Amino acid sequence: xxxxxxxxxVPNVELVAAKAVEALGGALGMHQTHVEAASVAMVxxxxxxxxxxxxxxxxxxxxxxxxxxxxxxxxxxxHGEGFDPATAPQNSxxxxxxxxxxxxxxxxxxxxxxxxxxxRSGPGMTQVSMRKYxxxxx
Amino acid sequence: MNEERIKISQDLxxxxxxxxxxxxxxNNEGGQAIADAANxxxxxxxxxxxxxxxxxxxxxxxxxxxxxxxxEKLMDEKGQLAFCNLTPTISKxxxxxxxxxxxxxxxxxxxxxxxxxxxxxx
Numbered sequence: 001x002x003x004x005x006x007x008x009x010v011p012n013v014e015l016v017a018a019k020a021v022e023a024l025g026g027a028l029g030m031h032q033t034h035v036e037a038a039s040v041a042m043v044x045x046x047x048x049x050x051x052x053x054x055x056x057x058x059x060x061x062x063x064x065x066x067x068x069x070x071x072x073x074x075x076x077x078x079h080g081e082g083f084d085p086a087t088a089p090q091n092s093x094x095x096x097x098x099x100x101x102x103x104x105x106x107x108x109x110x111x112x113x114x115x116x117x118x119x120r121s122g123p124g125m126t127q128v129s130m131r132k133y134x135x136x137x138x
Numbered sequence: 139m140n141e142e143r144i145k146i147s148q149d150l151x152x153x154x155x156x157x158x159x160x161x162x163x164x165n166n167e168g169g170q171a172i173a174d175a176a177n178x179x180x181x182x183x184x185x186x187x188x189x190x191x192x193x194x195x196x197x198x199x200x201x202x203x204x205x206x207x208x209x210e211k212l213m214d215e216k217g218q219l220a221f222c223n224l225t226p227t228i229s230k231x232x233x234x235x236x237x238x239x240x241x242x243x244x245x246x247x248x249x250x251x252x253x254x255x256x257x258x259x260x
Contacts, residue, residue: 015142015163018196036195036227043198092236105199105235112234113227 001027002062007046009055014046017059017076024061025072030134037113038072038132044106045076045128053078053126064131071115071133082126085119142196144168148175155254156184157247161193168197169204176208185217188250192223202235209240218242222250 003020007013018039025035042059049057057078064073091108111117114130115137121127144162151157156179160172176187187208209219219241224232232238244250 012142012163012165014198015196033226036225037230039196040198040227040231043196047198047200103200103203105203109199109231109234113230 002060005059007057007059009050009053009057014043014050017042017046020059020061021072021074024063025132028063028070028072028134030072030132031136034132034134034136038074038130041110041113041130041132042074042076044109045074045130048106048128049076049078049080049126052083053080055079066131066133069133069135071131073129073131074114075127075129077125077127079124080126082121082123085121144171145193146171146175148179150179150182150184151188151251152255154184155186155188156180156182157188157190159190159192161191164191164194164197164201164205166200166204169201173204173208176211180211180215180217185212185215186220186254187212187217188220188222188247188254190222190247190250191225191228192247194228195225197228197231199231199235202231202237205237206235209237213240218254220244220250220254222247 001024003024005017005020021039021042022035025038060075062073064071088107091105110130115133116131118129142163144160147159149157158172158175162168179187212219221241222244223246224243244253
């Protein structure tokens with residue numbers, strides 16, 4: 001099973017990608033809680049692609065069987081300037097409350113809500129690849 | 139995607155205690171709609187707000203950051219913020235972003251009302 005979406009930068013287009021997570025996660029027999037976690041991670045990855053990618057972006061979803069463990073694989077690819085994932089800011093609640101800067105939670109949420117996350121980025125291409133196992137920890 | 143459009147209702151439950159029920163996508167627009175409802179209730183003297191998210195299954199960090207602003211405003215007024223009917227994913231997102239460190243979370247509206255009424259009687 002594979003779904004590929006080429007998405008324009010328009011309001012709420014991230015919900016189209018979230019619907020695809022729902023459909024594929026449901027078809028894989030994934031628990032609703034895991035589907036919702038993957039949907040929020042997908043939404044955050046799409047928002048980052050729209051904010052930093054500078055144009056249309058691509059979302060790919062597929063099922064895989066990683067060492068006999070079925071999982072949903074999500075890739076979000078944009079064509080922006082890129083960034084160094086190692087130095088990307090990690091947000092924390094203590095830093096945000098009382099500050100005027102409350103943004104920048106996307107990567108933190110993606111890493112916390114998904115089982116595995118890989119980011120490849122360079123000038124002209126950033127790809128966030130994430131995996132959620134059907135039998136994932138709660 | 140119309141089913142994701144935020145629907146808001148607000149109610150003054152008792153003196154100083156307001157309820158906001160929100161269902162739909164909490165993004166920048168959804169978060170702002172909740173903030174507008176919170177501001178109206180605070181203008182009516184509410185210092186305790188309960189936000190019931192029954193029917194909300196998807197959120198984003200921009201929407202949650204607006205909820206953090208409501209929390210800050212209430213904390214400045216020595217008030218309190220509470221949530222109920224959170225999905226496990228929304229609950230975890232609130233935990234990661236620090237909302238649950240300062241706001242109370244209840245399983246449902248009844249549990250929230252009874253706990254908040256209990257606090258007020260102490």
